[in-house]
Amino acid sequence: MTVSNVINDHPHVRPATRQRVLEAMARLDYRVNVAARNLRKGRTGTIGLAVPEVNRPYYGRLAAALITAADRHGLRVSIEQTGARRENELAALSLSRNRLYDGLILATVGMGPADVGSLEVDHPVVILGERIFGGPVDHVAMPNVAAAAAATRHLIERGCRRIALLCGELRDEVDVSSLRHAGYRQALEAAGLPLDPELVLSVPSLTMDAAARRARALAADGPAFDGVFCVTDTVAMGALRGLADAGVRVPGQVKVIGFDNVDESAFLVPSLSTVDPDHDLMAERAVALLVARMGHEGRPAHQEEFVSTFSLVIRESTGR
């Protein structure tokens, strides 16, 4: 017991005793057993983070920020890669409920509104993303519609009149593509520009490769266009590459704007205009919400929806 008191810096230990304990610990190369401490305390000091893959630029950026934010609360982060698959996202929830983690930050990509029921758990969970609003847990999201409208408006202000949208498949109104599509439409309507369905370009996956192909095809034999709003910077990087392949000059003939402000976007040629959703703020809020839940037992009475701020970062790809 005295050893425990020394380890945990409890007062009421005589300096001489403390010294003897420390010496013995050093001599025996003693290490506290974290598993035993966890069992006794009922907490592990670790939170789970479930994201599609840490190597994807946006999720990597977010994971880094979340690990840093968690560290400020004295928490470690264990990462599950879900591959954006619904079943893996549900599995992460299950692990968290097994008290492997004190709480879980879950990026819902594969799960959809129909899975809201799975979130009815007596365990701290914060949802990150667009797929689930109004669920039984706290939620941190991007200002998708407003930011997408701002990005589109920026293209209009720079003189674009036939603006394409490069997005994923528009399925159920609650994914990244659909929400940003809504913002794109809003901006066009507000400016009195027609919405040409031929300029809404869906790619099967939000990858550079798919985006590059689509951009090449559009430039080769698609309808005329003078601007592209890409739903992510990854898509925009692919688009820039595809347009270059087709001999289209950016921003001379076509202006391009992305979304996410990943580190690389400032160094592309041309550098990429984009939306900065303040990843650090989102990470900080997500961890703060989770920590608050970890304080009390049981299901929360009120859920918080935190929508981040954003700013436009104007670079060469929408220059004059």
Next chain:
Amino acid sequence: MTVSNVINDHPHVRPATRQRVLEAMARLDYRVNVAARNLRKGRTGTIGLAVPEVNRPYYGRLAAALITAADRHGLRVSIEQTGARRENELAALSLSRNRLYDGLILATVGMGPADVGSLEVDHPVVILGERIFGGPVDHVAMPNVAAAAAATRHLIERGCRRIALLCGELRDEVDVSSLRHAGYRQALEAAGLPLDPELVLSVPSLTMDAAARRARALAADGPAFDGVFCVTDTVAMGALRGLADAGVRVPGQVKVIGFDNVDESAFLVPSLSTVDPDHDLMAERAVALLVARMGHEGRPAHQEEFVSTFSLVIRESTGR
């Protein structure tokens, strides 16, 4: 006890009993307590991964591959971000020894040869990186010298005669920059080309920003050059941007090659020639070595040094 037998699929449980247990579990919403299981078993099923930051392209790629490889062994991965700082790398070692992790994969960036002593631990550790060779633990490394030589040779074969090296500070012969510098020199010597110290360009940090500045300065008023070997793709991305700022055409006037083959490099304009060090193989080996150590107690008798393979990926930036 019978519950435990059911949960762990032990034989010798009568089907009817198993059924009753399963029903009770469902009724009570029973969850195994992983902390208690860890205490009892003396293992946590989690390994630690200490890297500078998951958001850096190379470490993100590696982390993703490691998480996937660990998953194949039924292990979770908890990530510590060290910021490349020696003290944080040592702290990760300490956590692992506290039995928080069953083992640790440690990317040594801040630690150096002088810290070999810290690795003398009775706990599974695999070192990843260049800083520590011949230590008391297993080690997975890139084929730095050979691959750097191959990259430089490629520039020579493409007609370059004044090849710059864009690297970090060359301090102690056992970091990424120094090892790749050695390969660069080897290739120049083998080709009978002079080694011009003015063409060895150190930047204070291996970032896009620092590289872009250095490339601009070189193009503006440095010595003449017709090729650049960049020690990482990140540095190469910065260099491409800096050269573009200075109005230098790539590959027309100057050819550029990087190292790492990060996802983005294929989509840059111009696309980036680079060295692919087979991240998946490195990750797979690192986890396999760690798992092997986790089998036995105590310090290993023999240490394994695994040096990955590599291949050149030729793209536009070194095209004719």
Next chain:
DNA sequence: TTGTAGGCGTTATCAC
């Protein structure tokens, strides 16, 4: 100020 008792939830062992 120090030390004793007990229990966190699980599972290896062994008796029934």
Next chain:
DNA sequence: GTGATAACGCCTACAA
């Protein structure tokens, strides 16, 4: 085939 017992290492509560 089932279950009682004990122990993994720690820390809260309380006694000395």
